Amino acid sequence: MGFQRISTCRGTPLTAHIFTIDVEDWFHISDLDNTPLVGTWHEYESRVERNLRDLLDLLDSHGVKATCFFLGWVGEKFPGLVRETAARGHEVASHGYAHELVYEITPEVFRADIRRAKQILEGCFAGTVQGYRAPGFSITPQTPWAWDILAEEGYRYDSSLFASSRSFGGDPDAYPKPHVRPSGKSEGGSSGVVAMPLRPARAFGKSLIFSGGGYLRLLPTSAITFLADKLAQPDAPIIYYIHPREIDVEQPRLPMPFGRKFRSYVNLSSTRGKIAALCRRYEFERMIDWVEANETRLPTLSGRMHASA
Numbered sequence: 001m002g003f004q005r006i007s008t009c010r011g012t013p014l015t016a017h018i019f020t021i022d023v024e025d026w027f028h029i030s031d032l033d034n035t036p037l038v039g040t041w042h043e044y045e046s047r048v049e050r051n052l053r054d055l056l057d058l059l060d061s062h063g064v065k066a067t068c069f070f071l072g073w074v075g076e077k078f079p080g081l082v083r084e085t086a087a088r089g090h091e092v093a094s095h096g097y098a099h100e101l102v103y104e105i106t107p108e109v110f111r112a113d114i115r116r117a118k119q120i121l122e123g124c125f126a127g128t129v130q131g132y133r134a135p136g137f138s139i140t141p142q143t144p145w146a147w148d149i150l151a152e153e154g155y156r157y158d159s160s161l162f163a164s165s166r167s168f169g170g171d172p173d174a175y176p177k178p179h180v181r182p183s184g185k186s187e188g189g190s191s192g193v194v195a196m197p198l199r200p201a202r203a204f205g206k207s208l209i210f211s212g213g214g215y216l217r218l219l220p221t222s223a224i225t226f227l228a229d230k231l232a233q234p235d236a237p238i239i240y241y242i243h244p245r246e247i248d249v250e251q252p253r254l255p256m257p258f259g260r261k262f263r264s265y266v267n268l269s270s271t272r273g274k275i276a277a278l279c280r281r282y283e284f285e286r287m288i289d290w291v292e293a294n295e296t297r298l299p300t301l302s303g304r305m306h307a308s309a
């Protein structure tokens with residue numbers, strides 16, 4: 001197929017690995033009854049600068065370059081952190097401004113949010129923000145309008161599709177491999193946004209996205225690499241996702257129900273070791289680099305494409 005293929009693991013099908021960071025603070029946890037609203041965020045102690053620098057130090061020590069989806073609010077508060085991230089060779093992308101779930105806001109609010117985040121972040125460094133990830137993977141079948149708005153606001157790719165079940169967000173029926181979302185204005189042409197979904201593996205009788213969130217912290221490294229090797233395919237990278245707070249064992253805890261608390265805080269002390277192990281085992285590339293190398297070969301979404309790919 002001619003896709004760019006990167007992997008050094010002997011015996012493993014060639015595939016790409018992409019490390020992504022949603023750059024937000026410890027109090028930016030969505031879908032709680034008491035999730036702090038944007039107007040109160042300044043009242044909380046911020047730990048994102050130190051945690052992101054620690055994470056980048058770890059990645060840099062292995063020569064790994066990541067894609068960092070910055071909350072616009074974080075860029076507004078810490079423009080030097082955005083500049084430093086780009087200067088260290090990592091990709092600066094957008095996580096929106098106010099961390100609102102896309103299916104809970106109107107198209108107009110969504111447009112204003114992603115526009116504001118892009119403007120703030122591009123004001124921090126000499127480069128262009130081309131990628132977007134929605135809070136809580138909240139681009140779903142409820143938000144078909146989001147794709148056109150992303151294209152119109154100058155975003156080239158999106159990594160908000162989570163092709164499995166979640167307690168909120170996600171879409172188990174989403175086409176799970178990279179593809180182009182035709183823009184309403186392009187009539188099936190190639191000018192739409194590239195979708196970079198989080199793709200599940202079958203494990204324990206379930207469809208499991210093991211490469212981020214609670215599963216990344218809960219599962220042992222051997223299970224994560226087993227699943228990553230099993231899922232390896234040349235036309236669809238393995239996308240890992242993490243938040244800076246996930247290496248911060250001492251972070252304050254937000255009040256939440258037990259099950260959610262377990263998912264949010266389990267095994268925080270294991271995260272660094274797992275990231276280091278993944279960095280040693282695989283080669284990583286930034287999401288924008290994979291999109292640039294493969295964009296013209298990607299299928300355009302059609303009615304025949306479904307989750308069995």
Ligand SMILES: [Zn+2]
Nearest residue numbers: 022024135136
């Ligand atoms: Zn987030």
